[in-house]
Amino acid sequence: MSIFCLSYSQTKTKSAPKEEATQILILGTLHFNQFHNVESEATNFAGIRRQKEFQKLVNQLNEFEPDAVFIERKPSEQSIIDSLYTLENLDYTQLSDGMSEAYQIGFRLAKANALKTAHGVDFYESISQNLLETGENIQIFQDSLRAFQKKGRSLTTAFLKGEKSISAFLFELNQKENVDMSHRLLFNTPAYVTHGTFKNQERFNAVDSAYIGAEYISLFSDRNLKIYSNILRKQRELGTKRTVLITGQV
Numbered sequence: 001m002s003i004f005c006l007s008y009s010q011t012k013t014k015s016a017p018k019e020e021a022t023q024i025l026i027l028g029t030l031h032f033n034q035f036h037n038v039e040s041e042a043t044n045f046a047g048i049r050r051q052k053e054f055q056k057l058v059n060q061l062n063e064f065e066p067d068a069v070f071i072e073r074k075p076s077e078q079s080i081i082d083s084l085y086t087l088e089n090l091d092y093t094q095l096s097d098g099m100s101e102a103y104q105i106g107f108r109l110a111k112a113n114a115l116k117t118a119h120g121v122d123f124y125e126s127i128s129q130n131l132l133e134t135g136e137n138i139q140i141f142q143d144s145l146r147a148f149q150k151k152g153r154s155l156t157t158a159f160l161k162g163e164k165s166i167s168a169f170l171f172e173l174n175q176k177e178n179v180d181m182s183h184r185l186l187f188n189t190p191a192y193v194t195h196g197t198f199k200n201q202e203r204f205n206a207v208d209s210a211y212i213g214a215e216y217i218s219l220f221s222d223r224n225l226k227i228y229s230n231i232l233r234k235q236r237e238l239g240t241k242r243t244v245l246i247t248g249q250v
Contacts, residue, residue: 022235023242025064028174028249033100035160042162045099046092053166058108060167061244066113068240071106072247073120075230085110085117106246119234121245123226125219126203129185132216135196141213144189148181173249182249190216 037043044050073081084090085107092098102118110118129148132141155178159169172178193213201207207215227247235243 020241022240023064024231024235024245025061025066025243026245026247027061027105027170028179029101029105029170029246030156030159030173031100031248032104033097036099040162043160045104050166054104054108056165057167057170058105058112061105061109062112064242064244066109066242066244067115068235068238068243069106069110069113069115069118070121070231070234070243070245071102071118072122073102074122074124075120075234077120078117081120082117101246101248109244109246119238121227121230121234122247123223123230125223127219127223131198131219132190132193132213133197133199135193135209135212137192137194137213138196140192141189144185148185151178151181179249186220187217190214 032045035043036045038046041047041049045054071081084095084103090107092103095103097103106118129145132138155169155173158164159166164172190213193216195210196212197209198204198207198212198216204215204219231243231245
């Protein structure tokens with residue numbers, strides 16, 4: 001999961017203040033492939049209904065007129081991304097994660113704008129929201145986690161039942177209040193927790209248990225900063241001005 005959301009951001013360098021600002025549209029999504037089930041119309045993301053909805057969403061994103069599309073794949077996977085992207089008749093159902101947002105939104109959007117490929121900017125880290133297990137003030141974090149999970153379930157349940165379209169679901173998912181809740185869970189409330197442990201703490205090196213909550217925050221910050229580094233370097237390499245970044249929000 002990440003803290004990214006549907007939003008616009010602009011950056012300018014001090015060395016070139018008169019240049020056009022770089023714009024980034026960030027779309028936080030569900031990992032659709034994890035819920036794909038051909039037995040249900042609502043969760044058969046290869047089915048006619050959801051395929052039409054994916055296309056409608058792409059049409060809406062086209063209004064941004066992107067000159068680059070970044071997806072949640074590692075830069076080291078770029079050769080695989082390129083080989084799949086260039087196939088004329090790629091059958092997404094033959095891929096284990098073929099219903100993921102990377103293909104169903106990212107590839108479609110890149111092709112709709114005649115881009116050479118989609119670009120992987122992810123940095124994978126095996127961490128989870130449930131990693132923080134014990135410590136003083138752990139209840140503050142656990143209350144925040146339960147509130148986040150409850151909100152997440154309320155948003156996704158209606159969608160997975162077929163009560164909302166993909167566009168409507170993602171619009172709600174990316175509302176500021178929901179993104180702020182994600183941010184508080186990962187980067188604020190854990191700081192209250194001290195003198196505790198992680199689950200499977202032996203996997204981590206030099207953990208300061210006295211500041212276990214801060215250690216938790218640092219893990220997520222480290223991943224996000226490395227993703228941010230990938231984004232900046234790829235944007236500079238490509239020289240693009242209107243980028244769409246597609247990545248997980250829940």
